[in-house]
Amino acid sequence: MTHDHSYVEDFAPGANVLPPRAWLDDDSAKLPLTGDWNFRLSPSVADAPDDLKDPDTSGWGTIAVPGHWQLSGYGAPAYTNVVYPFPLEPPFVPTDNPTGDYVRTVTIPADWAGARVVLRFEGVDSRFAVHVNGELVGWSAGSRLPSEFDLTDLVAPGKEARIAVRVHQWSVGSYVEDQDMWWLSGIFREVNLLALKPSAPTDVFVHASYADGTGTLKVDADVAGTVVVPELDLEFATGDEVTAAVEPWSAESPRLYDGVVRTEGGDVRLRIGFRTVAIADGVLTVNGNRVLFNGVNRHEFHPDRGRALTEQDMLDDVLLMKQAGINAVRTSHYPPHPHFLSLCDEYGLYxxxxxxxxxxxxxxxxxxxxxxxxxxxxxxxxxxxERIRRTVHRDKNHASIIIWSLGNECGMGENLKAMYDVAKEIDPSRPVHYERDTEAEFVDIYSRMYTDPAGCAEIGADPELYRNLPFILCEYGHAMGNGPGGLLDYREVFDKYPRCQGGFIWEWIDHGLRTTIDGREVYAYGGDFGETIHDGNFVCDGLLFPDRTPSPGMLEYIKVIEPLRIVADGNGAVSITNRYEVLDTSHLRFTVRVEAEGEVVGDGGLPVPVIAPGETVSVEFPPALVKLRDAGRPETWLTVTAELAEATSWAEAGHRVAWGQIRLDEPAAAEPVTGSAPTDVTAGVDGISFGDVRNARLDVWRAPIDNDANPGVANAWRQEGLHRVQHRIVSQGERDGAWEVVARTAPPQLQWGLVSTWRWTAVDGGVVLDLSVVPDGLFPEVLPRLGITFELPKVEQVEWFGTGPNEAYVDTREAAAVGRYSATVAELQTPYVRPQENGHRIDTRWAALTASTGTLRVEAVGTLFGLTVRDWTTHDLETASHTADLTPGDTTYVTLDIAQTGVGTAACGPKLPDRDKLKTAPASLSLRFTTA
Incomplete structure (x- = not known):
C-alpha cells in the first residue's frame, strides 16, 4: 500500500490530534523518548519508501532527539528573513521536499494497564505523521506547538511498540511559519509517552487575581478534585472561588505559592502567582502598577543545537536577563519551550x-x-x-504571561480577528497584542516596530490617537553588529509619557551556527551553507554573541534600563531615583569610590535611606570624600554603585545593579605649547613619520557597520569616494617655531578634499601635534570618521585613561565609565560575527601603547580623542567575512579620532539623527607624543 502524503498540503491543522490542554506537572507516568532514534532522510516525499511497517532499519543511520537533522549531518541549514525559499502557491510545496523518518521501538510498561496511552510531541518542524506498529495514527502541523495522539488501542502494556514518525521539511504550514530564523527541521523538542488514568485530571486552569492585599483563586479542572494551598491554609473544591491575604506576583517580586489539585486518579502540582493585568486611562498595569517593559525579543537558539535547547540553556538565558535588569520577554515568534515559561514564573519576567x-x-x-x-x-x-487555541491552552497557567500575541508580520485579515476572539473567549484576563493592527481595530495594546523617539513621543502626548491604548514597541533598538545606538533617547520618552510603556530590543542573541570554513571555526550566517536565497548576516542581530557572551550593545542596554538613576543633583550631592515598579531599595547597598586620573584615592560605603518606588532622594557625599574635591588633584571622578546586599536566586551578593559617575574637579584650560621644530618628522608619499610612528595620515573611513551597510549609508559614502581617498603633500618646512606639513586628502575623480595642516613642535621627551582640517570644494555632508591613523611595531599592551572598559561611540556611551584601563590589542577588539568597525574608545585623555621597542604615550592637549588600536587594517576588517579571517601581523594600526559618526540602529530602524552625524566642517586636534 502506498503512503498517502496528501496531508503535507492539507490546510487542516491535523488529524486525530487530541484537543489542546495545559502543560501540567502531574502524576501521570511518563516514558521519555529522548535519545537516539533510527533515522533516514529522503530527498523528497516521492523518494520516501513505503516501508514504515518494516521493522528492519539496519541500513539506517541514527539521530538524537531532540535535534535538527540539518545540524546532525543530514542536509544543510538555510536562512531567510522575509522571502520564502520556495514558490508562493499555497498549499503546494516543492517536490524536492526533504523527508525524515524516525523510528524507535519501546516497551510499554506493564503497569500502564487501564491507562490511556498518549504520545506527546512538544515540537516538530514542520509537519509530521505518526505510525505505530505499522498503522497510521494521525498527523499534525504547528511546528512550535505540542501535539498528542491516543495510542491506547494500538499498543499493549508489557509489549513492544514500534513508533515511526515521518517528518517533512516543507508543508502548507511553512507558509505561516516564515519567522526570521534558520530553516531547521526535525523533532527538536522532547517526545514522551504518557499514561493518563481515566480518573486523573488532564487539564487545569488556574485563575489567580490580586487586589489590595487580597488574592482571589479559582482552579478549574476536567476532573473534579480538591485544591490545597498549604501556605495559605486553603483547601477547597475545584471550580469554587476563594480569597486569602497574599503577596502579589510581579517580575520584580515573583512570589509563587505551591498548590496541588488532588483527585482519586492523582495530583497536579501548581505554582500559583496572584496578579491582575488591567488597562486603565491608556496604561497597562500589573496589580495596579504601571509596567515599563525593559524587554527583549527572544528566539530559541544555541550555536550547536539550533532551537533544540536544554534546560540549562533556558536557565542561562533567564539568569542573564535578570542580571541585566531586563524584565520582559516577547517570545518571537512562537511559543517557547514550556520550561522556559516556568523559569519566567520562578525568577520573574513578564x-x-x-x-x-x-x-x-x-x-x-x-x-x-x-x-x-x-x-x-x-x-x-x-x-x-487552532494555533492560538493551542498556545493559550498550553500556557494559560503561567503567571509570567501577561499578554497574548497573535503572531508577527502577517498584515491584516479576518482570520486574525477570529484568533483574537478565541484568545479572549478562553482567557479574558489577559490583553491581546498584534503589531500589524496598525489602526488598533481590535487589539488591546497599540504596538509598533522601530518608530523613532519623536514618533513615540507624539503617540504618548496625544490620548486621541489609537483609542488611547497602551503603546509599546514590540521591536526596537535593532541589535545588529555594532549597536544599537540612541537607546537613551527612547528611555527618556518612556519616562516622560505614561502611555509609552517601553519595548523589546530586537533581539536577544546572534543566530550564528558554529561550523568550520576552510579549516577555521566560525559562526556561520546566511549563505555560508551554500544557500542561493538567503539574507546574509541579518540573522546575527542580538545583544548576545552566539556563545551568550554579552555584546557592547548589551552592556549599553543594561545601563540605559538600570532601575536606579544616579546623577549629580546640582547642589554638591548625589541624586538617586528609584525606577523600580514595586521594590524599594532595601535590598541594595551603596558604595562610593573616588579616582584621580584613574587611581583610587578614597572609597567606602554611602549611607542612603530606603527609597520607595518612583521616589528621589539627595545624598550628601561623605565629608572625607568631599575634601578630595579641593585637594588639587588631577581629573577626579566619584562613582556611586548600587549592588545587591544579599544573594538572590539570580545573582550573588555584590552584583552591580546600577551606577553613576560625577566629576569633582573643574576641567582646566589647555596651556599653550612652546618649543622648537623637531628634526625627525618627515613627510612622504604614505604619510608623516617620526620615531616609531610611521605613515600618519588623515583618516575618514571606517569598515561599514551593519547600520551603515543595510540602509545604503555606506554606498552613499562610497559614491563620495570616502573609502579610497589619496594624500598629497602640498608643502612642508619650518614655520613659526614648528615643523609644518600641509596635506590635501581627496578621492580620485571628485572635486572635493580636506586640507590638513600638521604643526609639530618639539617638547621635553617628545612632540606636540596641532592638527587643523578644513574642507574644500563640493565636500560630502557627513563623514564616517575624522582623525589620524598611523602604524607602530606590534603593540603588546594598551593602557588608557578615558572611557571604558568596552567600546563606546557618540550614541553608545552610557555604559562607558571614565577610568584607567589596560588591555591587550586582541582584547580591544569586539568579535562581531560579520567583522566591521569596532573597538573605539571615545573621549580618551591619554593612551600608552607598549611594544617590544618601547612605549608610546599619546596625550590629549585640550580636546579629547577617540582611540582605536588594531592588528589589521581597516581594509582587512572591511573585506573579512568572519572574525577568523582576521589574522594579526607584525604591525599595529592606531587611529586617533577627532570624531566619528554614531552607530544608530538603521539596519532595521530609524535613520541616524543629525545630532549623531559627523558633519563635514573645520576641525582640530592637539596631541602630545612621548616615548619611554
Missing part, C-alpha cells in the same frame, strides 16, 4: 507569549497579482484559530 505565526514573505497587504496573505485566506482559518 512574557508576551506569541503564537506560532508569521507570513512576512507575502507582504502586508494584497496587491494584485499577489496572493492574499494567509491571514486573509479562509482556507487557512481553521489552522490559525
Amino acid at each position: 512574557v508576551i507569549d506569541e503564537c506560532d505565526l508569521e507570513t512576512h514573505g507575502f507582504g502586508y497587504e494584497p496587491e494584485p497579482p499577489k496572493l492574499p496573505n494567509p491571514v486573509m485566506d479562509p482556507r487557512f482559518r481553521d489552522d490559525l484559530v
Whole structure:
C-alpha cells in the first residue's frame, strides 16, 4: 500500500490530534523518548519508501532527539528573513521536499494497564505523521506547538511498540511559519509517552487575581478534585472561588505559592502567582502598577543545537536577563519551550507569549497579482484559530504571561480577528497584542516596530490617537553588529509619557551556527551553507554573541534600563531615583569610590535611606570624600554603585545593579605649547613619520557597520569616494617655531578634499601635534570618521585613561565609565560575527601603547580623542567575512579620532539623527607624543 502524503498540503491543522490542554506537572507516568532514534532522510516525499511497517532499519543511520537533522549531518541549514525559499502557491510545496523518518521501538510498561496511552510531541518542524506498529495514527502541523495522539488501542502494556514518525521539511504550514530564523527541521523538542488514568485530571486552569492585599483563586479542572494551598491554609473544591491575604506576583517580586489539585486518579502540582493585568486611562498595569517593559525579543537558539535547547540553556538565558535588569520577554515568534515559561514564573519576567505565526514573505497587504496573505485566506482559518487555541491552552497557567500575541508580520485579515476572539473567549484576563493592527481595530495594546523617539513621543502626548491604548514597541533598538545606538533617547520618552510603556530590543542573541570554513571555526550566517536565497548576516542581530557572551550593545542596554538613576543633583550631592515598579531599595547597598586620573584615592560605603518606588532622594557625599574635591588633584571622578546586599536566586551578593559617575574637579584650560621644530618628522608619499610612528595620515573611513551597510549609508559614502581617498603633500618646512606639513586628502575623480595642516613642535621627551582640517570644494555632508591613523611595531599592551572598559561611540556611551584601563590589542577588539568597525574608545585623555621597542604615550592637549588600536587594517576588517579571517601581523594600526559618526540602529530602524552625524566642517586636534 502506498503512503498517502496528501496531508503535507492539507490546510487542516491535523488529524486525530487530541484537543489542546495545559502543560501540567502531574502524576501521570511518563516514558521519555529522548535519545537516539533510527533515522533516514529522503530527498523528497516521492523518494520516501513505503516501508514504515518494516521493522528492519539496519541500513539506517541514527539521530538524537531532540535535534535538527540539518545540524546532525543530514542536509544543510538555510536562512531567510522575509522571502520564502520556495514558490508562493499555497498549499503546494516543492517536490524536492526533504523527508525524515524516525523510528524507535519501546516497551510499554506493564503497569500502564487501564491507562490511556498518549504520545506527546512538544515540537516538530514542520509537519509530521505518526505510525505505530505499522498503522497510521494521525498527523499534525504547528511546528512550535505540542501535539498528542491516543495510542491506547494500538499498543499493549508489557509489549513492544514500534513508533515511526515521518517528518517533512516543507508543508502548507511553512507558509505561516516564515519567522526570521534558520530553516531547521526535525523533532527538536522532547517526545514522551504518557499514561493518563481515566480518573486523573488532564487539564487545569488556574485563575489567580490580586487586589489590595487580597488574592482571589479559582482552579478549574476536567476532573473534579480538591485544591490545597498549604501556605495559605486553603483547601477547597475545584471550580469554587476563594480569597486569602497574599503577596502579589510581579517580575520584580515573583512570589509563587505551591498548590496541588488532588483527585482519586492523582495530583497536579501548581505554582500559583496572584496578579491582575488591567488597562486603565491608556496604561497597562500589573496589580495596579504601571509596567515599563525593559524587554527583549527572544528566539530559541544555541550555536550547536539550533532551537533544540536544554534546560540549562533556558536557565542561562533567564539568569542573564535578570542580571541585566531586563524584565520582559516577547517570545518571537512562537511559543517557547514550556520550561522556559516556568523559569519566567520562578525568577520573574513578564512574557508576551506569541503564537506560532508569521507570513512576512507575502507582504502586508494584497496587491494584485499577489496572493492574499494567509491571514486573509479562509482556507487557512481553521489552522490559525487552532494555533492560538493551542498556545493559550498550553500556557494559560503561567503567571509570567501577561499578554497574548497573535503572531508577527502577517498584515491584516479576518482570520486574525477570529484568533483574537478565541484568545479572549478562553482567557479574558489577559490583553491581546498584534503589531500589524496598525489602526488598533481590535487589539488591546497599540504596538509598533522601530518608530523613532519623536514618533513615540507624539503617540504618548496625544490620548486621541489609537483609542488611547497602551503603546509599546514590540521591536526596537535593532541589535545588529555594532549597536544599537540612541537607546537613551527612547528611555527618556518612556519616562516622560505614561502611555509609552517601553519595548523589546530586537533581539536577544546572534543566530550564528558554529561550523568550520576552510579549516577555521566560525559562526556561520546566511549563505555560508551554500544557500542561493538567503539574507546574509541579518540573522546575527542580538545583544548576545552566539556563545551568550554579552555584546557592547548589551552592556549599553543594561545601563540605559538600570532601575536606579544616579546623577549629580546640582547642589554638591548625589541624586538617586528609584525606577523600580514595586521594590524599594532595601535590598541594595551603596558604595562610593573616588579616582584621580584613574587611581583610587578614597572609597567606602554611602549611607542612603530606603527609597520607595518612583521616589528621589539627595545624598550628601561623605565629608572625607568631599575634601578630595579641593585637594588639587588631577581629573577626579566619584562613582556611586548600587549592588545587591544579599544573594538572590539570580545573582550573588555584590552584583552591580546600577551606577553613576560625577566629576569633582573643574576641567582646566589647555596651556599653550612652546618649543622648537623637531628634526625627525618627515613627510612622504604614505604619510608623516617620526620615531616609531610611521605613515600618519588623515583618516575618514571606517569598515561599514551593519547600520551603515543595510540602509545604503555606506554606498552613499562610497559614491563620495570616502573609502579610497589619496594624500598629497602640498608643502612642508619650518614655520613659526614648528615643523609644518600641509596635506590635501581627496578621492580620485571628485572635486572635493580636506586640507590638513600638521604643526609639530618639539617638547621635553617628545612632540606636540596641532592638527587643523578644513574642507574644500563640493565636500560630502557627513563623514564616517575624522582623525589620524598611523602604524607602530606590534603593540603588546594598551593602557588608557578615558572611557571604558568596552567600546563606546557618540550614541553608545552610557555604559562607558571614565577610568584607567589596560588591555591587550586582541582584547580591544569586539568579535562581531560579520567583522566591521569596532573597538573605539571615545573621549580618551591619554593612551600608552607598549611594544617590544618601547612605549608610546599619546596625550590629549585640550580636546579629547577617540582611540582605536588594531592588528589589521581597516581594509582587512572591511573585506573579512568572519572574525577568523582576521589574522594579526607584525604591525599595529592606531587611529586617533577627532570624531566619528554614531552607530544608530538603521539596519532595521530609524535613520541616524543629525545630532549623531559627523558633519563635514573645520576641525582640530592637539596631541602630545612621548616615548619611554
